Amino acid sequence: MVLNPVLGKLVSKRVVLASASPRRQEILTNVGLRFEVVPSWFKETLEKSAFAAPYEYAVETAKQKALEVANRMHVKHLRTPDVVIGADTIVTVDEQILEKPVDKQDAYRMLSRLSGKEHSVFTGVAIIHCHSKDNHLETEITDFYEETKVKFSDLSEELLWEYIHSGEPMDKAGGYGIQALGGMLVEYVHGDFLNVVGFPLNHFCKKLAELYYPPPKHNVQHKKYDSIPSVDTFENLSDGESESSNFTEHKGASKLDSSGMCSSGAIYKSESSSSVRTGFIVPLENQNGVLKSAAKVPSKILDLMDGFRASKALFVASKLKMFDHLRAKGPLKAVDIANEVGTSVCGTERLLDACAALGLLEKTPQGYSNTDSANTYLTSDGEYSLHGYIIHSNDHLWPLFTNLESAVKEGSRQNHRAFGKKEEDLFKDYYQSQEVKQRFMAAMHSIAHLTARDVATAFDLSQFKSACDLGGCTGALAHELVQIYPNLKVTVFDLPEVIANTSYFQPSGQHTAPVTFVSGDFFKDNLPEADLYILSRVLHDWPDEKVHVLLSKISAVCKPGSALLVAEIVLDEQKTHPPRAVLQSLSMTEGKQRSGSEYKQLLEKYGFTDVQIKITGNLLDAVLGFKENLSP
Ligand SMILES: Cc1cn([C@@H]2O[C@H](COP(=O)(O)OP(=O)(O)OP(=O)(O)O)[C@@H](O)[C@H]2O)c(=O)[nH]c1=O
Structure with a gap:
């Protein structure tokens, strides 16, 4: 993850977003975060008057949402996530908290209150780190909130009802969606736009930075991250740091002296121009004096371009039952697996390296071994084995998708091209060939069981x-x-x-x-x-x-x-x-x-x-x- 090293810290963790909000999912997906979505069952019924300030209510609700999911996953599914993220967005106007409207009248009541006025949108966020110890769930909770001010124009009755009838207000705090039709109601926004949409991404990244790269103790200026550290800064700072270690002391920090000079001699500049130095420094050149590319890397698109290679690597490793062999005998060297499976050593090594690069295997000097996920999901008799569905994907779906272009042109399934058979005949075949x-x-069973x-x-x-x-x-x-x-x-x-x-x-x-x-x-x-x-x-x-x-x-x-x-x-x-x-x-x-x-x-x-x-x-x-x- 080149573009966002702070989120990159979450790559090796099982991250769960405890939210049903499609906007939150999209905001986090857009920056390349991989996570499961487990909507919270926590009912948003905390007594509002018990909170001194509206944001405290939003933060507490976010925390309760995340805790409910962490507990449920731990107890019910025996799958303790590493990190659970919860959020709650509220709108406040005239000291009143507005949540999602319950019906159109309620939406009308909310929107007419907001008409012509400035209001605040608060999103409370909770980041919960979970550990399972002796079957007990231990949590470390970090929370924060972000406020954005939004001003609406005067809304005519007609406009207001037209907007309500669009259906957009119903699942949104304050009864509007700034990212869509609701954007037309807005005169100005002061603060983080995404915070209004449902997730304060910038503040979230700063919080992660505080958690994963706490400022070095000797540097008293660096109390708090006021900006998201630059990519290169993080790449340097994370040198030698284990991906899985939580809240580890910022080891690489000692490479920098107080003048902002790197011990290796590369020139750094301060990122902040304000009087409060942030402590983040951006390398202008790498150690060879070569200027680094400032071009943005379209990582999402690159991931999609490589997606077919990754899928096929997973399919072939599954088909060759490499995960089964590694669970039984790992760690194993490529040559041993090649001998077990009857494949070439050089081909096997490349495939295993690809699986390690994709996070499916671990590679150490002793050889390759399964990750926990590989044991659970990729071995043919793992607890929640997806092996059957993977083989179905390889043998059945892959040939169909190879003909996607024809499928789109003709608007029909491509069994005849993929398998030389018509749909009806293929279906009959399914039940004639035992294999x-x-x-x-097995494919249906995989998904049903999971x-x-x-x-x-x-x-x-x-x-x-x-x-x-x-x-x-x-x-x-x-x-x-x-x-x-x-x-x-x-x-x-x-x-x-x-x-x-x-x-x-x-x-x-x-x-x-x-x-x-x-x-x-x-x-x-x-x-x-x-x-x-x-x-x-x-x-x-x-x-x-x-x-x-x-x-x-x-x-x-x-x-x-x-x-x-x-x-x-x-x-x-x-x-x-x-x-x-x-x-x-x-x-x-x-x-x-x-x-x-x-x-x-x-x-x-x-x-x-x-x-x-x-x-x-x-x-x-x-x-x-x-x-x-x-x-x-
Ligand atoms: C002001 C505003 C809000 N929203 C959405 O309002 C919901 C708030 O409700 P919540 O209770 O915080 O979340 P939820 O949707 O019930 O999901 P959950 O996290 O499962 O409670 C979230 O969806 C937000 O995106 C927008 O999409 N656009 C906007 O301009």
Whole structure:
């Protein structure tokens, strides 16, 4: 990470953004931060009058949001993140705190208060470093806030209502989005624009700088970072520092003397022109006297250009089961792995180095070994193995994406080009070739197993006695459901060819009685009776006519009070987020990915009400709708 060394400090850490705000996700993604999104379940109900100042309320809420996620991940998922980031944005006017409007009237009330006036936007941010010690979660909390002043023009009633009807105000503090239509209401902004949008990026980077590069103790001037250190300064300062060490003393600082001269003799200048010296110095030349390029490096674009190489390196290492060998016997030298796998030494070494460069392996003088993530996700029998999906990506999706240009030109799936077969024939083939069938089921199992817990707990399903997972494949979700809800019995309903091959995927040593497998075709056959029907990764694959057939059938057998749970990736309303779903659409199946409001409308169309949506932060989100209770 050349452009942003402060954020680069987070590269080797498991970072979690405890926020459902697409804006926060975008702001941090745009600067190259890699993180998981786990929206917080903390309800924003702290007593406002208990806080002396509005920003204290925002900071405390941010902290509680982040702590809730850190605790939940630690306890529920046994995945302790390294860093959890929480944020809360509020608008204050006339000493009143405005959060997100609950309805259009509320938005009207807020916006008319802001009309013609200056107001403040505060975002409180909490950065929580987590450690698991003896199975206990230990946290170190850093928090701060940023204030930006915004002035609105006078807003006419007509403009105000037009804006409200656009739908934009509803999920935004103060009822406006400065980054979109709301920008037209704004006369001026004093301070950090991104702070208004939802995340004070500049202040965040300064805080990280304080945390990861505390100023040297002997230099009394350097109390606080007032600016983000320059790239080169950081590259120098981080020399020899372990990426994984938290809050390490700023070792490289001793290279600089108080005059701003580097001990190596390179010339530095002070970055700050104000009377308070920041202590950040920018090298004009490197040690060879060569001027460094000032050109901006488009790292995001470069990453995308290299993306296919990285994917293929992962696929090939997985296919050759290198992660399995390394878990069993690592650390291993390239030559040993080449001998085990039967590959060339030079090719193997290059592949292993690429995997190390991508952060999948560790390379030491003893040889290569798996990272924790590789053990968990990349070995073929790792706890949350994605091996099946990776092989499916290599063998099935890769050839399809190789023909993307034709797919876009023709607007259709490219099975004939990729595999020399039409869609229908290919589907038949899946269930004729044992190998292909197993591969496909392993891929589905990978995702289902990884997401099962989050899907199963997205809503409280304890009221249901029986569930039927339509197209439930290997039963990964079913097994998770019966673990979490001991009174629930789950039927997995899938094609006979699938059901006949499920035994390989059953959990060992687990009481499996509440899960039964029934074979049938959900388009043609009667559906088993249940209080809760589940469609996980089904709807996005089928064209509207088929979706209609399926949902009509489910709706017809659903009794009042029973429900339908849909697990899919839920797109944002603009349909550009999350990118995984949007990229998945490029496969050009006849189905489509849908936004939250589209899923809501779809379920309502088939008689489901009270439709709720949960963005889980995992690879699948959850939508739940109840069959209308007709009784009075
Ligand atoms: C003023 C303003 C706010 N926002 C959004 O308002 C939400 C605040 O609500 P929050 O409670 O801080 O966050 P959330 O969206 O509920 O997410 P979470 O962090 O999960 O609580 C955030 O989304 C912000 O971007 C904009 O997009 N543009 C603007 O101009």
